[in-house]
Amino acid sequence: MTIKIFRGQNQIGGSIIEVSSDSTRIILDAGTELEEIEPAAPLIEGLFSGEASYDAAFISHYHGDHIGLCDKILPNIPIYIGKAAGAVTNAARKYMRKPEYSFAGYYEPGKPFTVGDLVLTPYLCDHSAFDAYMFHIACDGKSLLYTGDFRSHGRKSFHGLLKRLPSVDVLITEGTTLSRTPATPVTEGKLEQEAVRAISEYNGPVFVLMAATNIDRLVSMYKAARRTNRVLLQDLYLAAVSTAAGKSIPHPKDFSDIGVFLTNGADGRYEELQSYGEAKISRQNIAKLNFVMCVRPSMRTYIEKLSDLMPFDNGVLLYSLWEGYKENEDMATFLAFMQKKGVKVDSLHTSGHADSSTIDALIRKVQPTAIIPVHTEHSDWFDRYHDITIVKNQVFSF
Ligand SMILES: [Zn+2]
Ligand SMILES: [Zn+2]
Known part of the structure; x- marks a missing residue:
């Protein structure tokens, strides 16, 4: 598989990630940059312009920095999201009198979704957006986990999620809070x-x-x-x-x-x-x-x-x-x-994102050989993992 981080690697927001095999290409999230007033799609041939060359797009949750460019995706690329997340985002858009997003269908927690030779399994996680998911993707004996945005101090059990997650070769993880002084977030x-x-x-x-x-x-x-x-x-x-x-x-x-x-x-x-x-x-x-x-x-x-x-x-x-x-x-x-x-x-507030000890716990559980930090301004934080390859390039094949 090859992973290409189009956007959202050394910044928080605007996430667009490609995962491909020799025969299949999918997109994970298509977000706008934070504070972007008139969002414009970056030049990604085959996704936003030209002839469609992606088999599907999967949206992890409905925050604008992950879904905001959904309506700019070429119409014949099917877009998938969690069912409740799709309902919430379109209810909000309808109220604001904006055109609703058009989803080809809904993925379900724990249920493998096959696109070509890629098998994507969504894992429900806790985040400040409702019905948010991590994606496990397997192909030809190799696997990766993309966390989307997540936290361990919400109402859903993080321990339960960790128990379900398998080991992977590559972990693509958010690191939003890593710039902050470590502190245990309020649940x-x-x-x-x-x-x-x-x-x-x-x-x-x-x-x-x-x-x-x-x-x-x-x-x-x-x-x-x-x-x-x-x-x-x-x-x-x-x-x-x-x-x-x-x-x-x-x-x-x-x-x-x-x-x-x-x-x-x-x-x-x-x-x-x-x-x-x-x-x-x-x-x-x-x-x-x-x-x-x-x-x-x-x-x-x-x-x-x-x-x-x-x-x-x-x-x-x-x-x-x-x-x-x-x-x-x-x-x-x-x-x-x-x-x-x-x-x-x-x-009276608590963050929607994982603190550093939560990210440590995730790494210990899924035991990746490589980590690609995304959704962070502090990817250097991961350098403490001396025996794991910390990928800072835009493209990584494994
Ligand atoms: Zn985000
Ligand atoms: Zn989010």
């Missing part, structure tokens, strides 16, 4: 407990700022709301995403303690709101409730009007995103606005 379960503690300290309104597609976090906040006897309020966008994620995920259609509200900017969405039946809730009724409301910076006008109906004293905003986003103008303005309303801002 998603611990974060839920901290949210309960934080919410219990306030008797005013509780707001949460989180990524709508971070389904693990949504589960944490839902549980924290329940444990503090508050109703979880989702806006129409979050409701569309959570409903698409599946029956067991807290969403307003089947969970009686979740309300859905319509913000000012949501023109022409009245019918969509009606589809939530009794779960829909007006601002006047929200003002009478004990709630945890999921918010975004774009909801300022709505929240301003809500503050005319109820006091915000003794309220809190749980900031559950990467700290770096606080530098963005929209975010800074929104946080200042909330503070001016008397709402305290409390940070």
Whole structure:
């Protein structure tokens, strides 16, 4: 097999990886670069331009830096993703009135998928995107594992995943957090407990700022709301995403303690709101409730009007995103606005990526003879593995 890292080797984001045998060529992820506003596909003949020369593309999860160029892939190359991941990403796109991605089909966890002489087996892993996978690929007695993005401190058992993973010749692994000083990340379960503690300290309104597609976090906040006897309020966008994620995920259609509200900017969405039946809730009724409301910076006008109906004293905003986003103008303005309303801002977040001891544990388990670091700015971290070839070239054959 030959591995070619088109993009995303010495940078975080924009991942595009080719895996080929003598007769088959596939692509793993087709992502945009982070902060790219008008994403343009790089010149990859046979994938984005010219005549299609790839047999399939497999997307590990729905973050833009892995899926964002999906719609630029030549139409006769079939694209595959996990079923729930496909549903979530297309629900989000539909809500934003963007064309839905067209997937040829869905791969399933643990079920081998054959393309020519390559056999790809997806392994469900934990990440801040829901339904994310690692890919094991075998051909002619050789094998590789591509991690996509993953972590060990979410709700899915990392130990269980390690037990299932076989040894491989080559490991292509993410190393997003390797620049950071080693520290044990807070688990998603611990974060839920901290949210309960934080919410219990306030008797005013509780707001949460989180990524709508971070389904693990949504589960944490839902549980924290329940444990503090508050109703979880989702806006129409979050409701569309959570409903698409599946029956067991807290969403307003089947969970009686979740309300859905319509913000000012949501023109022409009245019918969509009606589809939530009794779960829909007006601002006047929200003002009478004990709630945890999921918010975004774009909801300022709505929240301003809500503050005319109820006091915000003794309220809190749980900031559950990467700290770096606080530098963005929209975010800074929104946080200042909330503070001016008397709402305290409390940070409560944990990373979606593996810490260094998790990467060590993975390496120990799959025992590769070569490692290709990707999705990292610190591939030198792997040099500590003296008996493993650390590949820093773009192309590697084995
Ligand atoms: Zn990523
Ligand atoms: Zn990701």
